[in-house]
Amino acid sequence: MNIFTNKHVVVALLVAPILAILSYFAIDHMVGETPHAAKAGSSYQLVEKPNCRYNSGRCGLKNGEFELTLQAEWRGHTRMLLQLSSVHQLDGVKVAWAEAKEGGWEAKPVDMQATNEAGTQWQVEIFPEDPQNNRIHLVASTNETLYFGDAAMAFTRYETAFDQDFRQ
Structure with a gap:
């Protein structure tokens, strides 16, 4: 039996990279430092x-x-x-x-x-x-x-x- 004939494996191979890229940007947006203007006295x-x-x-x-x-x-x-x-x-x-x-x-x-x-x-x-x-x-x-x-x-x-x- 060929592994690529299983529809669950094929869907997982297509969805996993998309989820990885989306999670990378989502985590960066949630915890990344946003640039801000310099404050006087700092x-x-x-x-x-x-x-x-x-x-x-x-x-x-x-x-x-x-x-x-x-x-x-x-x-x-x-x-x-x-x-x-x-x-x-x-x-x-x-x-x-x-x-x-x-x-x-x-x-x-x-x-x-x-x-x-x-x-x-x-x-x-x-x-x-x-x-x-x-x-x-x-x-x-x-x-x-x-x-x-x-x-x-x-x-x-x-x-x-x-x-x-x-x-x-």
Whole structure:
């Protein structure tokens, strides 16, 4: 006897995938988080994008529509100009590079300086000792709302094929 001649098996094979897809969307609708506008006085975490973990030259931090982009420019072996750009106007930005110590992370926070009237471009000169193992901690303020996050500093060591050929 062939299993596909049984009408109950055939109906089950047709209905099961449909029920699975419907239940997936129903559960997502019932327990999923709905996006909402940022509330004044609240703080929200920024998530680092994958380009922060590699020698990409740029690092993106994002939470919904709010996005920051970090870019590093080395000035010598120990000095680095860290630049931040945002689509939204920022009231202030604090940044720290955290170094791994025995008791945990040790951070040295500094204020970034606005470089344009709109408050969308910021910069600061920092002196990280070991950028491959350090992390950047950042807090940005806009409309009485805080956005905080941290990212790997590996992106600061941006090298092109020309740079690698030049060293050899």
